[in-house]
Amino acid sequence: xxxxxxxxxxxxxxxxxxxxxxxxxxxxxxxxxxxxxxxxxxxxxxxxxxxxxxxxxxxxxxxxxxxxxxxxxxxxxxxxxxxxxxxxxxxxxxxxxxxxxxxxxxxxxxxxxxxxxxxxxxxxxxxxxxxxxxxxxxxxxxxxxxxxxxxxxxxxxxxxxxxxxxxxxxxxxxxxxxxxxxxxxxxxxxxxxxxxxxxxxxxxxxxxxxxxxxxxxxxxxxxxxxxxxxxxxxxxxxxxxxxxxxxxxxxxxxxxxxxxxxxxxxxxxxxxxxxxxxxxxxxxxxxxxxxxxxxxxxxxxxxxxxxxxxxxxxxxxxxxxxxxxxxxxxxxxxxxxxxxxxxxxxxxxxxxxxxxxxxxxxxxxxxxxxxxxxxxxxxxxxxxxxxxxxxxxxxxxxxxxxxxxxxxxxxxxxxxxxxxxxxxxxxxxxxxxxxxxxxx
Numbered sequence: 001x002x003x004x005x006x007x008x009x010x011x012x013x014x015x016x017x018x019x020x021x022x023x024x025x026x027x028x029x030x031x032x033x034x035x036x037x038x039x040x041x042x043x044x045x046x047x048x049x050x051x052x053x054x055x056x057x058x059x060x061x062x063x064x065x066x067x068x069x070x071x072x073x074x075x076x077x078x079x080x081x082x083x084x085x086x087x088x089x090x091x092x093x094x095x096x097x098x099x100x101x102x103x104x105x106x107x108x109x110x111x112x113x114x115x116x117x118x119x120x121x122x123x124x125x126x127x128x129x130x131x132x133x134x135x136x137x138x139x140x141x142x143x144x145x146x147x148x149x150x151x152x153x154x155x156x157x158x159x160x161x162x163x164x165x166x167x168x169x170x171x172x173x174x175x176x177x178x179x180x181x182x183x184x185x186x187x188x189x190x191x192x193x194x195x196x197x198x199x200x201x202x203x204x205x206x207x208x209x210x211x212x213x214x215x216x217x218x219x220x221x222x223x224x225x226x227x228x229x230x231x232x233x234x235x236x237x238x239x240x241x242x243x244x245x246x247x248x249x250x251x252x253x254x255x256x257x258x259x260x261x262x263x264x265x266x267x268x269x270x271x272x273x274x275x276x277x278x279x280x281x282x283x284x285x286x287x288x289x290x291x292x293x294x295x296x297x298x299x300x301x302x303x304x305x306x307x308x309x310x311x312x313x314x315x316x317x318x319x320x321x322x323x324x325x326x327x328x329x330x331x332x333x334x335x336x337x338x339x340x341x342x343x344x345x346x347x348x349x350x351x352x353x354x355x356x357x358x359x360x361x362x363x364x365x366x367x368x369x370x371x372x373x374x375x376x377x378x379x380x381x382x383x384x385x386x387x388x389x390x391x392x393x394x395x396x397x398x399x400x401x402x403x404x405x406x407x408x409x410x411x412x413x414x415x416x417x418x419x420x421x422x423x424x425x426x427x428x429x430x431x432x433x434x435x436x437x438x439x440x
Contacts, residue, residue, distance in 0.1 A: 013163045017156035055081070055128040063088040066132075075134045076121070082129025094121045094133045173201050180208065189216040221280050225375055229273050236266045272390040275325070276375065279397040288317045293353055293425075294346040296320065300327045301344055307331055311346035316353045316425055318402045326398045329391040330357040330421055337361060338419060352404070355423040358411045363419030369408040392421075399423050 076091030338361025403426030
């Protein structure tokens with residue numbers, strides 16, 4: 001297919017050149033370049049005829065007059081008597097009309113354009129039988145249309161020969177791009193194409209590489225998430241299976257409550273897995289609205305006794321549901337892994353919204369401060385406090401979708417333990433409590 005594409009491009013160039021040759025030849029033909037040249041010689045010949053003495057004048061007088069006119073008009077000239085004998089000649093050799101042409105028309109011969117080995121001339125017969133043949137010093141007239149078209153055709157051929165490597169170079173790059181796409185489509189998600197140049201093909205190659213990089217990253221993350229999820233779901237599923245077996249012998253309310261708790265844990269984990277997968281799949285937010293983060297944090301903190309909220313009203317553009325989930329996960333993480341009281345503060349730092357959630361717990365050590373934001377990370381207290389291991393991973397993913405970041409920082413004390421989570425969000429932070437209504 002790409003070979004046919006290169007052929008089509010090349011044939012288009014050739015046909016365009018042919019059209020240019022034909023049109024140029026037609027324009028030259030219509031412009032009458034050769035006719036203007038012939039007309040100029042004809043006029044010069046008639047001027048000579050009017051300036052010559054009569055045929056009865058002495059030969060030397062006719063010769064001198066003809067030579068004088070030829071010099072003044074800068075012409076090559078030959079003068080013949082009625083018998084075809086040359087009287088005078090000036091300049092290069094000139095062609096003469098063939099004798100049978102003159103005899104064929106007799107006294108009605110009107111002269112005209114004649115050609116010879118040294119170039120064309122114009123023959124002008126005089127009423128007394130003499131003949132003037134004149135030409136300019138220009139050895140050749142403007143080329144005839146055929147010659148013009150031959151010249152343009154040769155130029156088109158040269159351009160066509162030079163265009164073929166250019167066309168093949170272009171389609172060869174498209175072929176490499178096609179090979180990369182086919183490799184990627186066959187399952188080789190590491191396939192990339194070489195990028196050279198700054199034209200549309202290079203732009204397309206860069207777009208493909210960026211898309212392939214994104215897809216490979218998403219597939220890798222989903223594979224890892226699926227592997228971790230299948231491992232993490234084993235424990236609650238085993239507890240559910242065991243609970244169902246125990247309920248056959250002890251169907252009491254405590255057993256039922258434990259079973260419902262295990263099912264709820266599975267539901268929460270599946271919900272977080274689906275949400276994290278959706279966030280990884282999208283490059284930005286599906287919808288935005290103005291969100292008062294302080295009001296949202298206060299509303300969410302009211303569900304957890306012992307949680308204090310402070311700061312200033314800051315409005316930012318974002319997804320209210322995701323921001324609510326971010327605040328909830330941070331508060332629950334502080335309650336599960338830290339110690340009361342939990343403090344939430346909202347403020348501004350330049351053009352960013354800053355959310356801080358801290359507690360009085362031991363915090364995390366600096367060597368795992370980044371790892372805790374990975375999905376299914378197992379902290380030192382994970383087995384005792386429960387949880388799916390996806391809470392902080394969701395916090396980081398939501399922050400990134402709001403042009404932000406998240407990290408652990410020290411609240412104070414200087415013991416190296418980090419017990420404060422700081423979230424910085426972009427999306428146009430402004431001070432104020434007015435906001436566009438949106439569902440949170």
